Amino acid sequence: MESLLNRYRNITVLLLVIFAQLVLVAVQVKNDQDVRMIRVWSVTAVTPLARALEGVRSGTVGVVENYVLLKNADAENRRLKSQLDQLKMENQFLRQQLATADRAKALSLFQTRTPSKTLAARVIATGAGAGTNSKVVFVDTGSTAGVQKGMGVVTPDGIVGKVIASYPTASMVMLATDPDFAAGVVSQKHQVKGVLKGQGYAECKVDFVPNEEKVDVGEVFYTSGDDRIFPKGFPAAIVRVVRPGSEFKEILVDPIGLEHGAEEVLILLEGVSQAIPEVQAAGGPVYLAPPPPGEPVAAPAEPGSTAASGTEADRLLERYRQIGAAQGHKFGEGLPGSKPPDFNLKVPPAGAPGATASGSAQAPLAVPGATGTTGAGQRPAAPPTAVPKQSSPPATTLPARQSPPPAPKAAEPSAPPQ
Amino acid sequence: MTSGDRILIGSQRESQISRFRAWVLLIVPLAAILFQVYVPLFFQFLAYLELPLLVTVYFALMQRSPIRGLLVGAAVGLAQDSLSKNPLGMFGIVKTLVGYFAASAGQRFDVDHPFIRLLLGFFFYFFHQFFYWLLSRALLGRQLVFEIQRTMVIGLLNAIVGLALFRFLDRLKERS
Numbered sequence: 325m326e327s328l329l330n331r332y333r334n335i336t337v338l339l340l341v342i343f344a345q346l347v348l349v350a351v352q353v354k355n356d357q358d359v360r361m362i363r364v365w366s367v368t369a370v371t372p373l374a375r376a377l378e379g380v381r382s383g384t385v386g387v388v389e390n391y392v393l394l395k396n397a398d399a400e401n402r403r404l405k406s407q408l409d410q411l412k413m414e415n416q417f418l419r420q421q422l423a424t425a426d427r428a429k430a431l432s433l434f435q436t437r438t439p440s441k442t443l444a445a446r447v448i449a450t451g452a453g454a455g456t457n458s459k460v461v462f463v464d465t466g467s468t469a470g471v472q473k474g475m476g477v478v479t480p481d482g483i484v485g486k487v488i489a490s491y492p493t494a495s496m497v498m499l500a501t502d503p504d505f506a507a508g509v510v511s512q513k514h515q516v517k518g519v520l521k522g523q524g525y526a527e528c529k530v531d532f533v534p535n536e537e538k539v540d541v542g543e544v545f546y547t548s549g550d551d552r553i554f555p556k557g558f559p560a561a562i563v564r565v566v567r568p569g570s571e572f573k574e575i576l577v578d579p580i581g582l583e584h585g586a587e588e589v590l591i592l593l594e595g596v597s598q599a600i601p602e603v604q605a606a607g608g609p610v611y612l613a614p615p616p617p618g619e620p621v622a623a624p625a626e627p628g629s630t631a632a633s634g635t636e637a638d639r640l641l642e643r644y645r646q647i648g649a650a651q652g653h654k655f656g657e658g659l660p661g662s663k664p665p666d667f668n669l670k671v672p673p674a675g676a677p678g679a680t681a682s683g684s685a686q687a688p689l690a691v692p693g694a695t696g697t698t699g700a701g702q703r704p705a706a707p708p709t710a711v712p713k714q715s716s717p718p719a720t721t722l723p724a725r726q727s728p729p730p731a732p733k734a735a736e737p738s739a740p741p742q
Numbered sequence: 743m744t745s746g747d748r749i750l751i752g753s754q755r756e757s758q759i760s761r762f763r764a765w766v767l768l769i770v771p772l773a774a775i776l777f778q779v780y781v782p783l784f785f786q787f788l789a790y791l792e793l794p795l796l797v798t799v800y801f802a803l804m805q806r807s808p809i810r811g812l813l814v815g816a817a818v819g820l821a822q823d824s825l826s827k828n829p830l831g832m833f834g835i836v837k838t839l840v841g842y843f844a845a846s847a848g849q850r851f852d853v854d855h856p857f858i859r860l861l862l863g864f865f866f867y868f869f870h871q872f873f874y875w876l877l878s879r880a881l882l883g884r885q886l887v888f889e890i891q892r893t894m895v896i897g898l899l900n901a902i903v904g905l906a907l908f909r910f911l912d913r914l915k916e917r918s
Contacts (some may be wrong), residue, residue, distance in 0.1 A: 332841070333809070334808040334809055334846075337809045337812065338808065338812050338838065338839075338842045341812055341813070341816050341838050342835055342838055342839070344839065345816065345819075345831035345834045345835045346833075346835065346881075347829065348829075348831040348834070349829045349830065349831035349835070349881055349882075351831060352829035352830060352831075353829050353881060353882060355883070356883070358898070364893075592776075627778065685908050
């Protein structure tokens, strides 16, 4: 080291002296921006060095950080996965909350619209007896709110069960799937009555339906009101399987009220029976095209002019009406013991010229209407209304009915109305 | 011995170091500086003489020590700067370099030879002027004009004057 200094001593001293004088000059001299050169040189000399040092430092730190980050990536990945799972659970919880709010809204709407007096309740617990077939839940309203044993429990979808015990602050509800549950039901389409029974699992059955009765898959059973628990007209179950049994049909059904679970329910404090809705055809309304041009259009039947159409009972009723009109007899006004009209009187057949001129004008008896509820011999409450003829009736849409209106009961010829 | 051998150092006698008394090292430069700043007041043409430079070259050449040469040059230059409008260090840097290179040249050349003295006098004057011009441009931003022909002429004059000055200063050397 010493030899090295001796070898370069001269140039070292030269550089030191030059440098010292350069500093001296720089201290005195200012640039055109009135900044001393020593400051400019210092900044100019230090800045690149600092930049280089910063580059080395940042590069080193970056490498180290990348290494550390890579090292911690697995742990962070696990943490993020855990966080994702937690968020999924929160999302699921919020969805359930939203669904609960929707159900509560639907329940409230149903509660305001149904004619029955109901009390909203929330399922707060399930009954004890895990591993058994028992399907019992507790709701958060009890006897203090007016709940009594035997009241029905429903949702807007259908029946849920019935109250089997009422406590001051809670009630025990037996669900429709419980083996001890039973409710009278009637099918919507064929009006077949039966008893809905639980089996201890999700599927129920409808018992006591004779084999000769017709029940279709997909048909809905409504409460019949016979059990004095559920009023008539509440949806009970939908048919899934129909098999002939030894004496009664084997009908497996899904309880409608429990299809989406039961969290909020309504307890029927005072049940009001409702009509069972009519079955709508799968195809909906059927379009009837107008008749071909040039053909006579069948005018709507005028009162007393049913000879051309109708059943045998209709024709017979028309004949009796004409006989009565020909003899000036008014059916239903004759006193007991008075002379009846001559039913053997020959009257011109319906459609013959002049045959119905007078008869149709003074037809006193009701003509079987669309509802078909008026039977022969019945006196209408109001005179029939004449319907104007239409040369070309417009195309109409009629709801297709799977169950035709019942035909008017034919009067016995041997027992004509008096 | 050829003429080339006489220019370069050929014997131990030719490479011996000249020593000067302290007052000589102090008074001669000071006198040179005083001459430069005072005589031109009366003789304008003498303003072209660069006696401090010639004194620096002489002491560096004779002492044959770069460190001593650069120190003499730095001292003379700073003193010159202190008497000028230049920032301190401008002449100092230039004369430091002159002293250093002159001492280095004195280690290789026979500085007692008149032609060497004339040549070195001319060269270091040119070097001094060029480097000063360069530093003025670089450090001070002055747009000075470097006139080569004029510089060379004045350099030759200074070399001739230096030749006489060197012979005068030889008498101030210590006799060993």
